[in-house]
Amino acid sequence: xxxxxxxxxxxxxxxxxxxxxxxxxxxxxxxxxxxxxxxxxxxxxxxxxxxxxxxxxxxxxxxxxxxxxxxxxxxxxxxxxxxxxxxxxxxxxxxxxxxxxxxxxxxxxxxxxxxxxxxxxxxxxxxxxxxxxxxxxxxxxxxxxxxxxx
Numbered sequence: 001x002x003x004x005x006x007x008x009x010x011x012x013x014x015x016x017x018x019x020x021x022x023x024x025x026x027x028x029x030x031x032x033x034x035x036x037x038x039x040x041x042x043x044x045x046x047x048x049x050x051x052x053x054x055x056x057x058x059x060x061x062x063x064x065x066x067x068x069x070x071x072x073x074x075x076x077x078x079x080x081x082x083x084x085x086x087x088x089x090x091x092x093x094x095x096x097x098x099x100x101x102x103x104x105x106x107x108x109x110x111x112x113x114x115x116x117x118x119x120x121x122x123x124x125x126x127x128x129x130x131x132x133x134x135x136x137x138x139x140x141x142x143x144x145x146x147x148x149x150x
Contacts, residue, residue: 002030002082002106005090005099010047017050022102026084027068030104031076033129035139040075041129067108077115077126081108 006018022028033041043058055062061074065081072079082104092098115125123143130138 001085001103002080003101003103004030005101008089008098008100014050017048019100019102020050021070022084023087025070027065027070028082028084028102028104029065029068029070029072030080030082031073032078032126034077035127035129037073037075038129038137038139065108066110072110077112078121079110080106081110083107 007016008019010016037060040058040060044054044060046057048054048057053062054060055071055073062071063074064071068081068083072081085103085105087103088101090099090101111121115122117125123140126140128140130140132138
């Protein structure tokens with residue numbers, strides 16, 4: 001299962017496309033954001049008018065989904081294809097903006113062969129991008145194992 005909580009409206013009070021899309025077609029794809037794609041990731045965060053393609057604006061390729069009808073980002077080395085399991089309206093925050101929790105069931109996984117090593121996903125090869133808050137980001141540059149206590 002995968003969950004995310006998009007705002008239901010943009011700053012001008014218009015419905016956000018992300019939420020509108022998953023309510024219209026109850027499918028979505030979670031694309032792995034990587035260090036290599038960082039500039040495109042930032043471009044997709046802009047609020048575009050309804051009907052403008054974020055793929056096109058960010059110079060990304062829409063690759064067809066296998067188990068869902070919506071596309072994935074062709075340049076991303078990994079993606080989760082999901083169907084909407086449930087949605088839940090969350091209470092408005094102090095700024096009066098409201099979000100909707102979208103829970104999706106993973107029905108397909110795409111991973112490029114180049115990031116598989118010895119049968120496992122090579123986390124360093126992925127160079128996953130993390131949003132830290134404000135305008136801060138990070139990417140994975142160190143991986144270590146820790147065993148659980150018995």
